Amino acid sequence: MSSIYLDYETGSQRHEKLPQDVCRLIMQGRQAKGLSQKDLASKICEKPQIIGDYEAGRGIPNNQVLAKIERVIGIKLRGKECGMPLQGKGQRKKD
Numbered sequence: 001m002s003s004i005y006l007d008y009e010t011g012s013q014r015h016e017k018l019p020q021d022v023c024r025l026i027m028q029g030r031q032a033k034g035l036s037q038k039d040l041a042s043k044i045c046e047k048p049q050i051i052g053d054y055e056a057g058r059g060i061p062n063n064q065v066l067a068k069i070e071r072v073i074g075i076k077l078r079g080k081e082c083g084m085p086l087q088g089k090g091q092r093k094k095d
Contacts, residue, residue: 018054018061022077027055029073044068
């Protein structure tokens with residue numbers, strides 16, 4: 001599925017952007033772990049520019065990249081539980 005939309009008024013294409021709250025969560029989660037953008041990028045095998053673009057709201061959402069960032073910073077970045085701590089495998093939700 002593509003994240004490119006056609007602006008019918010101007011005839012130009014525009015990409016879907018990350019919501020500002022997700023950008024902020026990435027930055028706060030990275031800083032809480034004591035990581036630089038470069039550190040986070042190397043942990044998820046991406047270029048530092050990707051992290052900078054995501055934090056600045058310029059990044060085009062990619063679920064694979066977001067999933068890798070979630071695992072490193074320990075915060076959900078997608079879905080209804082966005083902003084909640086990420087639960088590790090084998091852990092059960094507490095009622």
